[in-house]
Amino acid sequence: MAEILVVDDDENARTSTKVVLERAGFLVTVAENGHQAGQLLSQRSFDLVITDLVMPGKAGIELITDLAKHFPNTAVIAMSGAGPRRESLDGGTFGQPMLLSTAKMIGADAILGKPFGPETLLLSVRKCLDVRSKTG
Numbered sequence: 001m002a003e004i005l006v007v008d009d010d011e012n013a014r015t016s017t018k019v020v021l022e023r024a025g026f027l028v029t030v031a032e033n034g035h036q037a038g039q040l041l042s043q044r045s046f047d048l049v050i051t052d053l054v055m056p057g058k059a060g061i062e063l064i065t066d067l068a069k070h071f072p073n074t075a076v077i078a079m080s081g082a083g084p085r086r087e088s089l090d091g092g093t094f095g096q097p098m099l100l101s102t103a104k105m106i107g108a109d110a111i112l113g114k115p116f117g118p119e120t121l122l123l124s125v126r127k128c129l130d131v132r133s134k135t136g
């Protein structure tokens with residue numbers, strides 16, 4: 001049975017994700033932020049980490065970078081509800097599309113834009129775990 005770590009500062013998102021995954025038969029641990037996730041990762045291993053990207057303290061992008069460096073066999077799904085693309089002061093863009101594409105470039109196996117349904121979550125989880133079991 002796969003062990004999954006869900007990292008999200010939004011309690012409702014964390015809880016609903018946990019419920020969906022547990023009902024599908026996964027063992028789920030939750031963390032409120034990247035720092036708490038790092039502590040859990042130093043104590044035990046997980047098959048998959050599902051992390052929000054925008055969180056106070058240690059954000060999801062930093063967590064994904066750490067996972068790629070220290071836990072390369074752990075699958076990662078990045079999720080974000082950062083909102084629509086907006087222009088930044090320097091003329092660039094930021095928001096959900098940019099955050100998700102950045103997460104993918106630095107090592108996330110899959111990306112999910114919030115909101116997403118239970119079926120989409122489970123499809124991504126199973127696909128990531130299946131790919132990692134064949135390559136890891």
